[in-house]
Amino acid sequence: MKYKSSAKILSFFLVLSVLFLGSYTYFAKPVSAAEATFGLVRLDRMKAAAVATGGTVCLKPSASDTTVTTIAVAFSNGNGSTTGFTLGLAATFAATVTDLPYFGPYASRVQATAFPGINGISPVVGGQSITYTVASTSLTAGTVYCFNFGAGLTPRTTPASDLTGTISTNGTPGETATYAVTTITEDQIAVTATVPVIFNFALSGTSIILGNLSTSAVTSGNVVATIGTNAKNGWVAWLKNSTAGLYSTLQTSAIATTGSYGTIYDLSTTTGYLLDVDATTGSPSIDAAYDGNTADKGGIMQDTYKQIAYKGTPGAADQLTLYLRAKVTTIQAPSSDYADTITIAASGEF
Amino acid sequence: MLIILLLLLIMPFSVSAGPSSTNFELQNYSFGSGGTDTSFSSANYRLFGTIDYKSDSGLIYLLQSGVPAAPTLSNNDSRYYDKLHLTINYSISYGSIPSDILFAVAVSTDNFVADTKYVQADQTLSTNPVWQSYTTWGGATGLNILNLTKDTIYYAKVASKQGNFTQSPFGPTATLPTAEDNTLSFDLLTTTMNLGNLIPGSVITSPTEAEINITTNSNSGALVYIYGTNAGLKSINAGNYTISTVSTNEDLSGLSQGYGLRGTTTAQTSGSLVIEEPYNGSGNIVGPIDTQKRILFSTNDAAIDSGIGKFEILAKSSLLTPPASDYADTITIVAAGTF
Numbered sequence: 293m294k295y296k297s298s299a300k301i302l303s304f305f306l307v308l309s310v311l312f313l314g315s316y317t318y319f320a321k322p323v324s325a326a327e328a329t330f331g332l333v334r335l336d337r338m339k340a341a342a343v344a345t346g347g348t349v350c351l352k353p354s355a356s357d358t359t360v361t362t363i364a365v366a367f368s369n370g371n372g373s374t375t376g377f378t379l380g381l382a383a384t385f386a387a388t389v390t391d392l393p394y395f396g397p398y399a400s401r402v403q404a405t406a407f408p409g410i411n412g413i414s415p416v417v418g419g420q421s422i423t424y425t426v427a428s429t430s431l432t433a434g435t436v437y438c439f440n441f442g443a444g445l446t447p448r449t450t451p452a453s454d455l456t457g458t459i460s461t462n463g464t465p466g467e468t469a470t471y472a473v474t475t476i477t478e479d480q481i482a483v484t485a486t487v488p489v490i491f492n493f494a495l496s497g498t499s500i501i502l503g504n505l506s507t508s509a510v511t512s513g514n515v516v517a518t519i520g521t522n523a524k525n526g527w528v529a530w531l532k533n534s535t536a537g538l539y540s541t542l543q544t545s546a547i548a549t550t551g552s553y554g555t556i557y558d559l560s561t562t563t564g565y566l567l568d569v570d571a572t573t574g575s576p577s578i579d580a581a582y583d584g585n586t587a588d589k590g591g592i593m594q595d596t597y598k599q600i601a602y603k604g605t606p607g608a609a610d611q612l613t614l615y616l617r618a619k620v621t622t623i624q625a626p627s628s629d630y631a632d633t634i635t636i637a638a639s640g641e642f
Numbered sequence: 643m644l645i646i647l648l649l650l651l652i653m654p655f656s657v658s659a660g661p662s663s664t665n666f667e668l669q670n671y672s673f674g675s676g677g678t679d680t681s682f683s684s685a686n687y688r689l690f691g692t693i694d695y696k697s698d699s700g701l702i703y704l705l706q707s708g709v710p711a712a713p714t715l716s717n718n719d720s721r722y723y724d725k726l727h728l729t730i731n732y733s734i735s736y737g738s739i740p741s742d743i744l745f746a747v748a749v750s751t752d753n754f755v756a757d758t759k760y761v762q763a764d765q766t767l768s769t770n771p772v773w774q775s776y777t778t779w780g781g782a783t784g785l786n787i788l789n790l791t792k793d794t795i796y797y798a799k800v801a802s803k804q805g806n807f808t809q810s811p812f813g814p815t816a817t818l819p820t821a822e823d824n825t826l827s828f829d830l831l832t833t834t835m836n837l838g839n840l841i842p843g844s845v846i847t848s849p850t851e852a853e854i855n856i857t858t859n860s861n862s863g864a865l866v867y868i869y870g871t872n873a874g875l876k877s878i879n880a881g882n883y884t885i886s887t888v889s890t891n892e893d894l895s896g897l898s899q900g901y902g903l904r905g906t907t908t909a910q911t912s913g914s915l916v917i918e919e920p921y922n923g924s925g926n927i928v929g930p931i932d933t934q935k936r937i938l939f940s941t942n943d944a945a946i947d948s949g950i951g952k953f954e955i956l957a958k959s960s961l962l963t964p965p966a967s968d969y970a971d972t973i974t975i976v977a978a979g980t981f
């Protein structure tokens with residue numbers, strides 16, 4: 293009797309098991325593609341100009357999948373003639389994975405992961421779709437996978453919005469995203485600008501007062517010339533003085549160095565009136581006729597413009613220091629009106 | 643033989659909604675794992691059964707939770723293509739809704755003829771009802787039902803319960819379609835920008851702003867990218883000299899020369915258009931315009947209607963910048979929706 297009761301109970305459980313398994317099989321969902329968390333197609337050019345463009349495809353799977361071997365992208369055919377896209381040869385769509393987009397807030401933006409195994413692969417083109425086949429690979433839920441496709445996609449000539457397409461992977465269950473893109477009249481801005489020619493020139497002062505000249509020491513005074521130019525070949529500076537030089541009208545006498553233009557003289561061993569030019573800023577080249585290079589040396593000025601310095605490149609604020617140096621003999625006629633006028637010129641070589 | 647007989651006897655109850663009377667319906671029943679005594683003969687055999695049931699018309703209604711009104715559905719002016727917004731409509735006269743009143747939301751694409759699913763805690767649909775409080779379902783704000791199919795009419799209804807044996811029937815049905823398709827429209831309204839003379843040492847701003855328009859129903863929003871051709875302003879006449887773009891968000895005031903872009907204003911009918919870093923600086927702070935596609939505007943991960951974004955170009959030359967009247971760059975603007 294107990295055996296019969298036990299058998300009934302066991303049979304009852306067995307029936308329940310059969311019912312459970314049967315109903316589970318009956319109500320199990322058929323395998324179908326899952327909707328991706330998101331998909332994105334970014335065209336390199338959106339201009340409806342019949343010029344082939346490449347782009348970038350991204351897919352963020354909603355579920356992990358270890359059996360993916362293809363990813364297909366379908367592009368809109370638009371109205372079939374003037375809107376939508378025309379697909380080129382398969383090789384033009386060859387995939388790359390460089391410069392993939394970033395996602396997320398700027399401070400924590402993360403670059404997308406390259407779609408595994410797709411780099412260098414050319415797809416099969418069929419109708420409006422391109423399908424890349426890769427070695428079986430795994431996609432992880434929540435990771436954004438991207439790749440670039442080459443310039444095989446030609447937007448047709450009439451701009452259109454809401455050109456929808458799909459991105460889909462195979463596998464189990466596979467992922468699908470529907471996307472939309474737009475073609476527009478113009479997607480570029482031509483930026484133009486002019487950089488004007490610039491030449492700035494300034495003197496730190498317009499007078500040099502040498503004061504009492506000595507027969508034993510060299511007296512100097514200076515003025516600084518500042519030159520700024522964007523002339524691609526730089527600048528040149530010239531200088532001339534009056535015909536009479538450092539001259540006293542009252543005494544009808546000039547202070548002059550015996551010698552000739554182009555030679556450097558040393559006032560520590562001779563007397564006279566000289567110009568020494570030093571490169572202060574910007575490393576301009578000093579003409580040999582005035583490159584005294586010490587506190588007592590200099591060259592003889594002329595009453596016609598002679599080059600004192602040049603620079604072969606642009607300079608924002610190049611500086612020359614112009615030293616006038618004088619030393620007199622004991623027989624130099626005394627007077628307080630010894631004077632000269634120096635004229636300095638410069639120009640850019642554009 | 644005994645098994646087949648039992649199977650035939652039980653099958654009708656299992657396949658149908660369950661045993662019922664005029665007041666009750668057993669919706670689901672199952673048995674636990676049974677006793678643990680493995681001896682052939684025992685006085686400790688036991689079987690634990692669980693039953694879900696609902697009451698129907700009759701006096702038992704005294705124990706029934708109130709039947710929720712039809713929920714409110716929204717597709718955000720036909721922008722939602724893969725989701726719908728649902729708000730449970732329920733109230734009690736004496737105060738706020740207690741947290742022990744639980745609700746389940748049923749959703750169907752055929753008005754519950756052959757397709758019935760239930761909103762899950764993660765807002766997706768599945769086959770078993772999930773009971774949650776009014777607050778957990780989003781309260782008066784509601785929630786989005788996710789992963790729906792575009793261009794599909796959905797029906798939704800709500801049931802409630804408060805403790806055991808009190809489940810109400812599902813209330814009246816609300817219905818609304820999802821949007822027909824994904825949409826993205828974009829336009830660039832400015833195609834030339836002349837900065838004029840770049841006076842050395844001065845930051846020059848383009849006299850006009852460039853403008854883009856964008857509309858999308860993309861649930862994850864859209865991104866507007868910019869990239870340049872020359873990574874700066876290049877002059878062929880000046881021997882391909884380039885006034886290089888900044889490398890990150892930098893203030894042109896402190897640089898001898900440079901070139902960059904700054905977002906200025908945004909507006910929208912609905913949604914939110916955002917100027918993204920590094921283009922959201924003020925004054926003379928600009929972001930780079932190089933050959934890398936960089937995000938200028940985003941829609942803040944949501945759909946947007948009639949978004950307008952404006953930006954300007956800034957540049958600065960120095961005394962060392964070779965003079966020329968042909969400094970130029972070509973900026974490309976593209977948009978992409980994250981559907």
